Amino acid sequence: MHRVTLTAPDDFDGWRAAARRLVVAGVDPADVLWSLPDESDDLFGAMAGDDDLPPERGSAEFSVPRAFVDLAQSAILHRAPERFSLLYALLCRVRARPGTMEDRADPLLGRIEALAKTVRRDIHKIRAFVRFRAVEDPQGTRFVAWFEPDHHIVRANAGFFARRFATMRWSILTPEISIHWDGDTLQEGPGATRGEAGPDEDPVEGLWRGYYAAIFNPARLKTRAMMSEMPKKYWRNLPEASLIPELVAGAQAREAAMIATAPASPRRANPPPSQAKDSGAAWRALRDAAKDCIRCPLHRDATQMVFGEGPVDAPLMFVGEQPGDQEDLAGRPFVGPAGQLFDDALAQAGIDRSHAYVTNAVKHFKFQWRGKHRLHQGPNAGEIEACRWWLDRERAIVRPRLIVALGASAGRAILGRAVTIARVRGQAITMEDGSQLWVTVHPSYLLRLPDAGRRAEEQTRFVEDLRLVGSML
Amino acid sequence: MVPREHIMNDMVQLSTRQKLEILADAAKYDASCASSGTTKRDSRGGKGVGSTEGMGICHAYAPDGRCISLLKILLTNSCIFDCHYCINRRSSDVRRARFTAAEVVDLTLSFYRRNYIEGLFLSSGIIRSSDYTMEQMVEVARSLREDHDFRGYIHLKTIPDADPELMRLAGLHADRLSINVELPTQAGLRKLAPEKDGGRIESAMGRMRTEMEEGQEARRKYRSAPRFAPAGQSTQMIVGADEADDRAIITRASSLYDRHRLRRVYYSAFSPIPSPSAVLPLKRPPLLREHRLYQSDWMMRFYGYEAQDVAAATDPATGCLPLDIDPKLAWALRHRATFPVDVNRAPREMLLRVPGLGVKAVDRILASRRHRRLRLDDVARLTTSVKKIRPFLIAADWRPVGLAERADLRAMLAPPARQLYLFA
Numbered sequence: 002m003h004r005v006t007l008t009a010p011d012d013f014d015g016w017r018a019a020a021r022r023l024v025v026a027g028v029d030p031a032d033v034l035w036s037l038p039d040e041s042d043d044l045f046g047a048m049a050g051d052d053d054l055p056p057e058r059g060s061a062e063f064s065v066p067r068a069f070v071d072l073a074q075s076a077i078l079h080r081a082p083e084r085f086s087l088l089y090a091l092l093c094r095v096r097a098r099p100g101t102m103e104d105r106a107d108p109l110l111g112r113i114e115a116l117a118k119t120v121r122r123d124i125h126k127i128r129a130f131v132r133f134r135a136v137e138d139p140q141g142t143r144f145v146a147w148f149e150p151d152h153h154i155v156r157a158n159a160g161f162f163a164r165r166f167a168t169m170r171w172s173i174l175t176p177e178i179s180i181h182w183d184g185d186t187l188q189e190g191p192g193a194t195r196g197e198a199g200p201d202e203d204p205v206e207g208l209w210r211g212y213y214a215a216i217f218n219p220a221r222l223k224t225r226a227m228m229s230e231m232p233k234k235y236w237r238n239l240p241e242a243s244l245i246p247e248l249v250a251g252a253q254a255r256e257a258a259m260i261a262t263a264p265a266s267p268r269r270a271n272p273p274p275s276q277a278k279d280s281g282a283a284w285r286a287l288r289d290a291a292k293d294c295i296r297c298p299l300h301r302d303a304t305q306m307v308f309g310e311g312p313v314d315a316p317l318m319f320v321g322e323q324p325g326d327q328e329d330l331a332g333r334p335f336v337g338p339a340g341q342l343f344d345d346a347l348a349q350a351g352i353d354r355s356h357a358y359v360t361n362a363v364k365h366f367k368f369q370w371r372g373k374h375r376l377h378q379g380p381n382a383g384e385i386e387a388c389r390w391w392l393d394r395e396r397a398i399v400r401p402r403l404i405v406a407l408g409a410s411a412g413r414a415i416l417g418r419a420v421t422i423a424r425v426r427g428q429a430i431t432m433e434d435g436s437q438l439w440v441t442v443h444p445s446y447l448l449r450l451p452d453a454g455r456r457a458e459e460q461t462r463f464v465e466d467l468r469l470v471g472s473m474l
Numbered sequence: 475m476v477p478r479e480h481i482m483n484d485m486v487q488l489s490t491r492q493k494l495e496i497l498a499d500a501a502k503y504d505a506s507c508a509s510s511g512t513t514k515r516d517s518r519g520g521k522g523v524g525s526t527e528g529m530g531i532c533h534a535y536a537p538d539g540r541c542i543s544l545l546k547i548l549l550t551n552s553c554i555f556d557c558h559y560c561i562n563r564r565s566s567d568v569r570r571a572r573f574t575a576a577e578v579v580d581l582t583l584s585f586y587r588r589n590y591i592e593g594l595f596l597s598s599g600i601i602r603s604s605d606y607t608m609e610q611m612v613e614v615a616r617s618l619r620e621d622h623d624f625r626g627y628i629h630l631k632t633i634p635d636a637d638p639e640l641m642r643l644a645g646l647h648a649d650r651l652s653i654n655v656e657l658p659t660q661a662g663l664r665k666l667a668p669e670k671d672g673g674r675i676e677s678a679m680g681r682m683r684t685e686m687e688e689g690q691e692a693r694r695k696y697r698s699a700p701r702f703a704p705a706g707q708s709t710q711m712i713v714g715a716d717e718a719d720d721r722a723i724i725t726r727a728s729s730l731y732d733r734h735r736l737r738r739v740y741y742s743a744f745s746p747i748p749s750p751s752a753v754l755p756l757k758r759p760p761l762l763r764e765h766r767l768y769q770s771d772w773m774m775r776f777y778g779y780e781a782q783d784v785a786a787a788t789d790p791a792t793g794c795l796p797l798d799i800d801p802k803l804a805w806a807l808r809h810r811a812t813f814p815v816d817v818n819r820a821p822r823e824m825l826l827r828v829p830g831l832g833v834k835a836v837d838r839i840l841a842s843r844r845h846r847r848l849r850l851d852d853v854a855r856l857t858t859s860v861k862k863i864r865p866f867l868i869a870a871d872w873r874p875v876g877l878a879e880r881a882d883l884r885a886m887l888a889p890p891a892r893q894l895y896l897f898a
Binding site: 104106108125129133134163164166167169203205209216218222227230231239241245252260 | 490491494495496498499501502503516517518519520521522523524525527529531532533534535536537538539540541542545546547581584585587588589590743745746747748750757758759761838839841842844845846848852853855856
């Protein structure tokens with residue numbers, strides 16, 4: 002067993018020098034252990050530091066195809082630990098069989114090609130998504146960026162930035178390494194944290210965000226194309242990305258408004274605001290826009306977005322927590338077991354559900370797999386907050402006189418703060434728009450009570466709450 | 475006399491941000507955002523910033539899936555023309571704004587230094603006269619290059635009626651020049667852009683081609699001769715605003731490529747605009763149709779199809795490419811006698827006609843088959859999906875028995891029907 006310790010994760014020269022000696026000595030790929038200096042806790046730790054390479058021979062000169070060197074220089078930047086040994090195995094094969102690099106159907110070559118491709122993509126992304134912020138210091142303006150690459154590509158990219166921004170002073174900070182350019186030479190420093198990357202704001206970012214929003218054409222919404230090129234993992238370091246949910250959510254309504262606008266005769270004052278005059282159209286546009294909502298991660302696993310339903314001029318609005326298993330499949334609120342209980346209670350309280358608008362605080366189902374079953378999980382504060390945007394707009398369109406919050410999540414979504422049901426139950430809270438809010442329990446709470454007597458008691462209380470609200474209509 | 479657009483700007487003091495939003499909003503109907511294919515250069519040894527290294531870089535993507543590579547804005551969205559499809563036409567109600575040349579230069583450099591963009595794509599509504607407008611645009615490019623030694627990418631939208639001397643200056647500073655032919659047919663242009671003249675547009679394109687070729691010729695003789703628009707010229711056609719079918723569009727594009735040596739023809743699905751004109755269809759933009767046209771463009775540029783080959787893939791009744799399958803598959807289904815193709819023996823041209831085999835995959839096949847007889851598994855490793863290719867290929871262990879003759883082959887290969895909205 003030969004052990005080779007390279008100096009850095011992207012140490013191509015070290016790898017090449019060692020691989021050359023090994024291959025000349027005819028060492029089998031299985032007999033080489035490649036490692037990096039900080040990997041001291043492995044089984045062979047005791048041997049670390051002492052590379053036992055075969056002796057260098059005078060005839061160590063041999064040539065490999067240019068294509069191999071290019072490929073190796075890219076693939077070695079990948080974070081996969083096996084890259085060194087894979088490349089060594091390929092080198093042995095290239096040496097034994099000169100046509101290896103052309104045989105693109107070879108699985109080993111294919112695997113290394115895939116590593117190199119990932120690295121090339123990562124390189125492309127650092128060049129694209131680094132965002133500098135200007136910082137003033139005694140010598141003038143310095144530009145600082147924080148970036149989190151997936152692979153060990155920073156050093157290999159320093160030259161690109163030096164060529165492009167030769168006359169600027171700049172730093173690119175990453176968790177593993179930092180690179181500084183003073184207008185003349187490149188310097189390397191240790192890894193950094195986001196906090197060290199200088200100010201939180203650069204006034205030019207406001208202009209850039211304005212540009213980003215304005216260049217987007219809402220009639221051509223194609224979020225999947227955007228996500229494949231600009232995956233979410235990059236968003237937190239892109240000043241423009243926080244605009245995306247809003248732009249996506251508003252796109253269909255904006256497009257609908259453009260189509261609905263009657264062809265304008267010239268020279269009239271500004272066109273009417275995009276809010277459609279008739280609330281039915283506004284509601285439909287809102288619902289359609291919500292279907293593409295990606296404001297929180299719940300959209301990924303849920304079957305569909307479940308929007309509210311009922312007359313858009315209903316005087317009474319019920320707000321539940323979020324769709325359950327059956328609602329998620331049916332695409333309608335309150336149709337599962339809790340929905341049946343809700344319907345029964347409404348009937349007992351003398352309220353006609355078809356005259357009320359029924360919706361949820363959160364519009365996507367949240368669950369965990371338990372074997373074959375999707376077990377409901379309550380939404381967290383962040384998800385409620387993200388989805389409040391939709392609820393607020395539903396409320397603005399329907400403008401109900403009375404709102405009933407079913408459960409604490411609904412209360413939180415409407416009031417914007419945590420509520421204790423016991424403390425606010427049975428009394429009206431007057432909202433800013435003049436409507437009245439009543440808070441009671443969620444019907445699923447009744448389903449979960451194990452004791453039958455207690456359940457009947459609570460159910461009666463629930464019906465009482467509803468009856469009280471019904472009497473206000 | 476004070477020009478009218480000055481009065482308009484003075485009456486309402488707009489902030490830089492407001493102007494930027496108005497003038498970017500007005501520019502977004504131009505599809506091109508390419509920043510590739512120009513000379514290699516960088517900022518070492520210079521006074522400014524900027525580099526171009528062959529490949530363009532997309533610095534961001536908008537939720538419409540389009541790449542943002544350049545700062546794409548208009549100098550002004552005031553315009554003396556009244557083209558129906560255009561948001562900036564004289565009779566439109568949009569808010570007007572105007573940048574000075576210095577403001578555009580500042581914005582470009584501020585964005586470039588923060589690594590937001592590869593450069594500038596500047597276009598403009600026509601104010602006062604074509605020459606006046608063109609002068610302003612050339613001044614932006616000149617100032618970037620000469621005052622600031624900017625070495626990033628510049629694309630100027632030129633105005634066909636402008637003085638040829640201005641056009642020449644534009645080409646000295648810019649990497650790419652373009653003029654939009656706007657509509658595929660003369661009839662469409664007459665109806666929707668009454669003040670534009672197809673003949674003048676094409677003669678301007680012809681002049682640019684000559685300038686470019688003379689520039690290249692001069693550089694062969696004298697290394698120091700100035701470069702003229704090294705990234706060439708491109709154009710754009712609006713799809714779905716007039717009645718032209720895909721066959722007409724493809725034929726037109728092909729003749730433009732040939733006559734003017736264009737680098738690219740862009741297609742822009744006509745998209746509803748705020749304050750629309752009564753002449754135009756108000757509906758969702760035909761994005762899928764635009765996509766199929768781009769695929770047909772690829773077939774002609776990289777796959778060796780002639781315009782008439784692509785036209786043969788259109789539906790004889792409507793003259794349009796099928797929307798449910800791509801044009802290469804459509805061509806193959808109409809030319810089944812050409813298939814199956816032997817992956818171990820067929821020449822490159824034939825492999826390129828196999829639906830599902832791209833240029834890269836074909837090159838990999840050609841390199842690999844010198845070393846082994848390819849089996850279906852090998853082909854699968856060289857391509858993204860072997861399922862679509864199978865009916866058209868013969869491999870060492872595979873022969874598609876009767877597949878190519880099946881009447882339901884199209885149904886087997888077409889993607890399952892889904893709502894158009896998902897594509898959008």
